[in-house]
Amino acid sequence: xxxxxxxxxxxxxxxxxxxxxxxxxxxIRSFKKGDFLVREAEYSRFSYFMLSGIARKYLNQEARxxxxxxxxxxxxxxxxxxxxxxxxxxECIQAxxxxxxxxTHYDAFEKLKKAYPEFTTLDLLxxxxxxxxxxxxxxxxxxxxxSGRYEKLLKKEPKLLLHVPxxxxxxxxxxxxxxxxRIRSR
Amino acid sequence: xxxxxxxxxxxxxxxxxxxxxxxxxxxIRSFKKGDFLVREAEYSRFSYFMLSGIARKYLNQEARxxxxxxxxxxxxxxxxxxxxxxxxxxECIQAxxxxxxxxTHYDAFEKLKKAYPEFTTLDLLxxxxxxxxxxxxxxxxxxxxxSGRYEKLLKKEPKLLLHVPxxxxxxxxxxxxxxxxRIRSR
DNA sequence: CGACATATTGAGATCCATCAACCAATGTGG
DNA sequence: CCACATTGGTTGATGGATCTCAATATGTCG
Numbered sequence: 001x002x003x004x005x006x007x008x009x010x011x012x013x014x015x016x017x018x019x020x021x022x023x024x025x026x027x028i029r030s031f032k033k034g035d036f037l038v039r040e041a042e043y044s045r046f047s048y049f050m051l052s053g054i055a056r057k058y059l060n061q062e063a064r065x066x067x068x069x070x071x072x073x074x075x076x077x078x079x080x081x082x083x084x085x086x087x088x089x090x091e092c093i094q095a096x097x098x099x100x101x102x103x104t105h106y107d108a109f110e111k112l113k114k115a116y117p118e119f120t121t122l123d124l125l126x127x128x129x130x131x132x133x134x135x136x137x138x139x140x141x142x143x144x145x146x147s148g149r150y151e152k153l154l155k156k157e158p159k160l161l162l163h164v165p166x167x168x169x170x171x172x173x174x175x176x177x178x179x180x181x182r183i184r185s186r
Numbered sequence: 187x188x189x190x191x192x193x194x195x196x197x198x199x200x201x202x203x204x205x206x207x208x209x210x211x212x213x214i215r216s217f218k219k220g221d222f223l224v225r226e227a228e229y230s231r232f233s234y235f236m237l238s239g240i241a242r243k244y245l246n247q248e249a250r251x252x253x254x255x256x257x258x259x260x261x262x263x264x265x266x267x268x269x270x271x272x273x274x275x276x277e278c279i280q281a282x283x284x285x286x287x288x289x290t291h292y293d294a295f296e297k298l299k300k301a302y303p304e305f306t307t308l309d310l311l312x313x314x315x316x317x318x319x320x321x322x323x324x325x326x327x328x329x330x331x332x333s334g335r336y337e338k339l340l341k342k343e344p345k346l347l348l349h350v351p352x353x354x355x356x357x358x359x360x361x362x363x364x365x366x367x368r369i370r371s372r
Numbered sequence: 373c374g375a376c377a378t379a380t381t382g383a384g385a386t387c388c389a390t391c392a393a394c395c396a397a398t399g400t401g402g
Numbered sequence: 403c404c405a406c407a408t409t410g411g412t413t414g415a416t417g418g419a420t421c422t423c424a425a426t427a428t429g430t431c432g
Contacts, residue, residue, distance in 0.1 A: 003271065061329050068325075081321060084314050085189065117303035124310045128270050131313055134320035135267060139245070141327050142252055142360055146420070166379065174328055176421055181380055332388070351410060362389055367412055 003129040010125055018118055025108035031055075031099040038079045038093040043086060045106045048077040053099030054163055058171070059091050067171040070096075070160060077101065080130060096164060146175045147183045189315040196311055204304055211294035217241075217285040224265045224279040229272060231292045234263040239285030240349055244357070245277050253357040256282075256346060263287065266316060282350060332361045333369045 001009070011019065028051070031037065038044045040060060050073045057069040057079065068091060071077045082089035083106060113119045140149055150173060154161060161169065170180040187195070197205065214237070217223060224230045226246060236259045243255040243265065254277060257263045268275035269292060299305045326335055336359060340347060347355065356366040 001271065006271075059325070059329075066328055068328075081318055084318070085187065085192075117306060120303060120306045120310060124306060124313060127310060127313045127317055131317040131320060132267055132270070134317060134324060138320060138324055138327070139254075141324070142254075143245075143247055165377085177379080178381080178422085179420055182420095185380075353410075363411080364390080364413080365388060368388095371412075 003125070003132050007122075007125045007129060010122060014118060018116060021112055021116070021119075022104070025112060026102050026104040029101055029103045031095040031101070033095055033097050033099075035095045035099070036092055037077060037095065037099075037101070038082070038089050038091065040090065040092050041088045044079045044082040044089050045086075046078075047083060047104050047106070047109070048093075048101040049104070050075045050077055051100040051102060053101075054096040054160075055093055055099055056096055056164070056168055056172075057091050057093045058168075065171065067168045070157075070164060070168065070172055072157070072160065076126060096168075141174060146173065146179055149173045149175070150180060150183050189311070189318050193308075193311045193315060196308060200304060204302060207298060207302070207305075208290070211298060212288050212290040215287055215289045217281040217287070219281055219283050219285075221281045221285070222278060223263060223281065223285075223287070224268070224275050224277065226276065226278050227274045230265045230268040230275050231272075232264075233269060233290050233292070233295070234279075234287040235290070236261045236263055237286040237288060239287075240282040240346075241279055241285055242282055242350070242354055242358075243277050243279045244354075251357065253354045256343075256350060256354065256358055258343070258346065262312060282354070327360060332359070332365055335359045335361070336366060336369050 026049075031053070037046075037048055037055060038057075050071050052073055055071040055077060056067050057071070057077075059066045059068055071093075077093060079089040079091050079093060081087070082091070086106065109119070109123075113123060140152065144152065153169070153173065166180060167177045170177040173180065212235075217239070223232075223234055223241060224243075236257050238259055241257040241263060242253050243257070243263075245252045245254055257279075263279060265275040265277050265279060267273070268277070272292065295305070295309075299309060326338060330338065339355070339359065352366060352370075353363045356363040359366065
């Protein structure tokens, strides 16, 4: 069973009133293209569950931006280190299109975990999913060259390439925009 | 507070009898240099807490080994994907010196989590720590060149370089042994 | 249409991998 | 105790993948 399946299965196994607790502590919010969900150096007190639109997370590295994640609907969006440790974020998260997301406050979710251990289990499953995703990206960097990484992304997330500017995708893959353009023209 | 501090603080906050539960479900085991803690394609049913010695995790990639982690005392050792999803491991974990470790069976720990929600919280903290470690490694690959990565390792884990063959370290840093040797000779 | 963002293409430079030879330290069997 | 193998580390020459800089093209939206 995949990490995603485990999360879905677990959610379905929860009693309906528990599941409603999650909705009770969150609100739906809209963001305009270009808005920031998380800003650099700020504390990130919220998690965002993408309902529609596209967003990206990036790092300001010496006058150059490194895109570290691209988010699509159904993705859980947060600056993991900043959210988990409640410390200033090194990254920004920005809407690339208009975005609608379900927003949950850190404190409210922590309270929920204290009240119902089931949500600690849910948090664990989500964190495991994130760690597995990171492990895969790390391995891709070690084992695949530029075109290998592009082809893998093309296979896994074809939608993404249609709606995200090339420069962001190149940065996400760890290559220059020019190189990606050349790879694509074959 | 760092991720490591959070784990230690949490452990200290647990009642003594709960802490003893952990010892009750684990055993101390010794491994000879060269022994495998986890083998490729096998299910990894155990986690290992390093008490002494050094070990490494690696991936067999087309007749070449990629070292993906190096473990020192006090590190928690496991093939994360394989342990978490209870699926065949893509990686091996091998003792580089004689190793003594505290070994815990997956099922026993899962049972403990069911019986005492505190251990789910502990698992969550450990998994968060792992994810943060992965995020940092990923960022290092994106932002640092070969010598930058070596210098960072040199600062963070100087002991490591004294006891681990150069080839493994180079592979861990994602560079060739020759390049690492050249970097060092400056 | 003009202006600004995005994408392509070319030429040169750079980092690093690869291949190969060699060296030093350690261990082993006769 | 020595010849030899093994392991781990260094050094040199070469080539390839990819970056950078720069120019040009293509798009898109007021």
